[in-house]
Amino acid sequence: MVYLFDGSFEGALSAVYEMFYAKANPEKDMMCIRTLYQYDIFDQVVECHTSSEYAGKVTASIIETFGEEAFRRIGYAYLSEDEQFGTKLFRALKRAYRLGGNGLENFSDEAIMTLYKCYNAVARESHRMIGFIRFAELDKGIYYSQFEPTYDLLALVVPHFVDRLGDQLWVLHDTKRRKAAFYNKTDVHFSDLDPVEALYYSSREAQYQKMWQAYFEHIAIDERKDKRRHIHMMPKKYWQFLTEKNTK
């Protein structure tokens, strides 16, 4: 049986509700995103509707049984944009409810570990991004950052920057997903935003970029150069937006 949902977080939770209700089989049954699903003549398909009532019930039950932290992790796992997220979620929950209480921490269980890995990948990249995000000062005193994380973590990193760069105007722009967070020294708002064609930098921006690049180059110890480790810790996929890796 294949349960189809719309790809949203609420949709996945609603489908979980329906799957539990229908006593779906965790070994065989799957949850798939409607637009990605490739029809197979042998599949039996169930169309699930996104329902805030169902999603709310599942949320409440997860929080009540496993705690808020467990629910937060499920939210992170969703942001991994893993195509199999729905199936993984259902299988992990199915196992965890049998165990109760700390069920989602039973890492020796394959289904639970599989879901945990989605969470962990997002949590790791969020932590990484908090370091790797770079701002450049535009001519109107706005600090602008462009980045393209592997996972959809814009909303996860925003609170960190609200806290840290609370006295400056900034924009965090995920150009891969074409959306941005805008901060005006009091609130943040999110909105769709296409890649910006031309950016006008403040007069001193180039100077600070040059200094940072110089610092980056000079702080490395030549005798201990270790390209492999360098790339391992700071994978190439991030270089495009790292000021220090973009010297002309």
Next chain:
Amino acid sequence: MDALKKLEILADAAKYDVSCSSSGSERKSVKGALGNAALPGICHSFAEDGRCISLLKILYTNKCLYDCAYCINRASNPDMQRAEFTPDEVVDLTISFYRRNYIEGLFLSSGVVRSPDYTMEQLLAVVKRLRERERFNGYIHLKGIPGADPKLIEQAGLYVDRMSINIELPTTKSLRLLAPEKNRNEMIAPMQMIKERIVENKSSIVRYKHTPAFVPAGQSTQLIVGATDEVDYKIIKISEALYNRMSLKRVYYSAYVPVGKNAIVSMNHTDALKREHRIYQADWLLRFYGFTADEILTKADPNLDMEMDPKCQWAVRNPHLFPMEVNKVSLLELLRVPGIGNVTARRIMAARRFGPVGFDALVKMGVVMKRAKYFVTCNGKYFGDIDLEPRKLRTLLIEPPKKGANQLKLFDLYPNVFNSGGGHSGLSI
């Protein structure tokens, strides 16, 4: 000389300083002001030597009156280009880098220019302006200048997160030999003072809410390894004493790198790094795994085995404690099994509540079975397939030399600290 040129010179001069960790302080942001300090520490970049860049690590100046033989900035080193910042230049760099999210904060050290007091005054001016004028709340790690008026060091302590006074050399004898202008007491006395002030400050924070924090992330120090002939046992014992008696947060070790001409010790570079690496692993056992120095090494067997990590060495010496049943032993015992780290031990403890943990589950939870299999049983089953005989064990556990041995992965083997909130905690050294 413009700021860019100074930055190049003074970053070069600071790069051999190993401590760059920004963790350990949780400085809350203040509304309308700039910055905070995040507890797990954040790496903003990785230099081409693979090290984490977290702080803007620079010297205030590399001009120096002293002549410490192991130091690149020593007065007698003729090939050095010298530079000196002004306090405002350092402040501006810090703030501008911070606003662009290049750094977590500042790590400022200095050569001794004019006099220890004069130098300390400049450093004090930097941190004071950052905190008071710029309302900067990011992380600051400051080096205390040995020989400076303790009052200046104490004053600076009110503005910084971490302070360190470097011990540099393990014994008075080697200090006399290589850094004749410094004396042990000039290092120990301020350390003692900082320790006492931290304790005092903690209790007054409890009593009066608005007491400013004094060195909230604690103090650290640095030891140079391999410039003189101390054995590893001696070094680990000193570190243990510094942790226990001085309540230091970290001891950093730096393999002596011959700098410039008249290298004092001609040690093979790779060996020096390997030794530094092993000492870091031993230090890790002291801090996070509940080992004592005397368990790690003994007077009779005073040096770390370069071919095996210190936990394996300990296990090989204590075969009577193994194999341990992973489903029975305590967390502290699990932590003593080679191949099981902090994160995996906690996962095992969590999983055990749901029933016995088997061999495959251990693999999935991240246990390094290559090492652990000799030391554990799962539900009574043993997978090591050998008798626990020290000599045989040793041959099995020896790490094969890595390809391109001088590309030693200094940090690969450090276990990550278990961290529940924001994902993994990048270890920054």
